Amino acid sequence: MQRFFVIVLIAGAVYIATYIWLRASHVERWDRDGHNYVILPQSRLVYYVYRPLTYVDAHLTGMRFHIGPHH
Secondary structure: HHHHHHHHHHHHHHHHHHHHHHHHEEEEEOOOOOEEEEOOOOOOHHHHHHHHHHHHHHHHHHOEEOOOOOO
């Protein structure tokens, strides 16, 4: 049972660390409104995997999110 909790903690840490990396490396300022956005790749997998954290992040930090580049 202890091994299961260790695996869950490691998986959670990897999930959060990869989200932090994605968030830090994909920030872009949109000229139209002057706000920073995290531009998520146009991948449904990435969108659905990280979407729960984007809600929390947006609520805590006010960061905005967009799938794919702005047009």
